[in-house]
Amino acid sequence: MLLGMGGVKAVAPAATPAETVIDPVHSALAQLRLAETLAANLNRLQRALAAASASEFQLHQMARLQLRLDRRADALITYRRMLTLHPGHAEARHMVAVLAGEVPEKANEAYVAALFDAFADSFDEKLVDWLDYRAPQHVAAATRAALDKSPGVARGIDLGCGTGLLAPELRGLVKRLDGIDLSPKMVDKARARRLYDELTVGEIVSELQKRPHVYELVAAADVLSYFGDLRALFEAVRGSLPDGGLFVATVEKGSGARYQAGKTGRYQHGEAYLRKRAAEAGFVVLSFDEIELRKEENKPVLGYVFALRAQETPESQAAALSVMPLDDLLAGLDMPHAGVVVAAAQRMIGNGFAVGWAIDLGGCLARHAGDLRQLSQHLDMVAEDSARSRRAFETGLYDDCDSGAVIHFLEDRPDHYDLIMAADPAVTQADAAIFFSAVKIALAAAGVFVGVFNGDAGVLSETAKAEGLFVLAVEPLLDGSGFCLIAES
Ligand SMILES: C[S@@+](CC[C@H](N)C(=O)[O-])C[C@H]1O[C@@H](n2cnc3c(N)ncnc32)[C@H](O)[C@@H]1O
CATH class of the missing domain: 3.40.50.150 (Vaccinia Virus protein VP39)
Known part of the structure; x- marks a missing residue:
């Protein structure tokens, strides 16, 4: 989630994001000013809430401010209050689980859809201009490198396509490009680009399961951060590819043989975990590189970009033959x-x-x-x-x-x-x-x-x-x- 992404606009403007230079002193001062402003806002809100009964909107604001100030225990209490008021509140459900250390298997669909619906209008500006977002470019570079070693691909799909930032990068590599996303408003933005052949509002795993052996390329830029356990996703991707098909994606860098969920509600994955899941689902690793995904509060967020090739297995052969x-x-x-x-x-x-x-x-x-x-x-x-x-x-x-x-x-x-x-x-x-x-x-x-x-x-x-x-x-x-x-x- 993007709770933690609301940062300070990159201080030193640059011709291209790759050349962005951050002045550390300037940046630290900006951070300090931001923290002071956030703390003042939080105090004001807390005083207002003490005087009157809290609305869902106010509690929501307060929880987000508490998270940005890294007051996780306070944020957990606030999200729990939200759940008492609205037991079905999707974000509160996810964040209570994450902050209580339960690490749910994935972010719930209602939460992701609402989060990105609310974010759709400002997504491109915030991510690209403010946060130096580079995931689509990393996916495209890894795809091109993998394609140098593979036969061409005809049909591709952009998982969690969002507003379609990956489409201009992939369009020249595939004859047909589809996209899937949970957020209708993000999909509307993607549609306006006129670069996709088909766009679907839907959940990635269940949509891919309906499309066996349909794509030669499956790409996902900054989407796996909304999945903890990647087993079902990797299996669904494998099922949608023929033997030899490519899966290229980014993740946020985690540690060890598991996945973690941070205060942002997003997940991080360790290299050992990713390699294990890839092998289990029937992929061979073509490339696996550490990258800088974007900035968060002016600090680089590290990630991995990987390209996997679908291996021939008895199951994949049987599935391919059956259709x-x-x-x-x-x-x-x-x-x-x-x-x-x-x-x-x-x-x-x-x-x-x-x-x-x-x-x-x-x-x-x-x-x-x-x-x-x-x-x-x-x-x-x-x-x-x-x-x-x-x-x-x-x-x-x-x-x-x-x-x-x-x-x-x-x-x-x-x-x-x-x-x-x-x-x-x-x-x-x-x-x-x-x-x-x-x-x-x-x-x-x-x-x-x-x-x-x-x-x-x-x-x-x-x-x-x-x-x-x-x-x-x-x-x-x-x-x-x-x-x-x-x-x-
Ligand atoms: C951070 S955005 C990235 C968007 C786009 N890939 C890009 O690079 O600009 C993550 C996107 O993944 C979508 N998403 C997350 N989980 C999803 C799921 N299970 N099924 C479909 N879309 C999902 C969100 O709705 C959101 O649009």
Whole structure:
């Protein structure tokens, strides 16, 4: 919150904020004068309140003055009085918890919205002109540096966009820019900039949860200071990014492996805490730097700016696959000679006939699942690569999708399959004798095997025979890359 931000305008004016020079003597005198004025105001207010019953407005003023004078115990009493008058008062609820040392997990939404609604008209002037606010520039610089090492981003979102100070910095980096903020009045200011494609008044975590894999860039300038525990936020950001997406944000610098809440009601986060939460949510750290966020009562407020890249995880892959169109799923499973294998299987089983159990080793035949369904009542797949199995599972075209060593899978299912197919030479290639032996074990009586191989057709067909298979045909592939071997148990 900005209770503690009301400071003294930077004493030495400068051409750019980065060049601001503060004269320490002048600044100390200004601070002193400010403290004296605040104390005088507080005294006046206290006298007025002693004479008449306090209004919510007066108590509010008094609590804020007490905080600015760092009289935290007095401020706690005043906020408690406010709660007695108005038990639902959002700021009082938050500040009572913070000042009593409870450190709530985040600032409540009503409080944040009211605070920034009240602040919207003066936000840009106070932050930029008075407080030398630099968070958007730090986010933009870290984003540009991260993008140098990443493919371009198309869609970005500015979390807690406020009046839109980050938009001019990001607009040139993304094709589409969205923004979310709890404060309708801040969003109105952002809208007036005409730099966002879509602006939403809403809460960041719940909004992001509705937008899986929508953005390649998620940015947040000076917003995480309204969150203590960052677990839900980091998870929501991760969910809104595809693998490889970027999350760039600033925080106020805290200490240790936790987060703290200061007299301003804002939160600070320690580096160890941030790195832990980032790793847990599935991010790798691309950069992590200490920065000066702004001035507060003419003293620099230190922070961190970090850029994180969304890592591929089993969960992220599953989530990405679950929203992928069927055609894209199939394209990722296809193999050049899948059609040859299916055509051979059709010839072997015969028109109008069907077997009980079939399996696709490697999961390359999903595009032909319709034809294979005519040939078998039950269609399984297995692949060493678990990502491939997940993708096959998401097509919904197989009865069972497994991942693991194909050889062990077959050896564990003696006499089980009437039709075994393999369109990927990588599946059949490892050790031909072990492979054919496993196929022989898994094939039911009179079962059929069809597979694509590279290498020496003569040697392979001899190996198949040595493992007890009857080789029925060895057909060269049209592109000359190998052959299709058809055998029976
Ligand atoms: C200090 S301002 C920063 C605004 C802007 N990012 C900038 O750099 O100018 C923090 C903003 O975050 C918004 N905010 C804080 N918590 C939020 C939440 N949980 N959901 C949406 N907006 C939030 C506030 O309403 C406020 O506009």
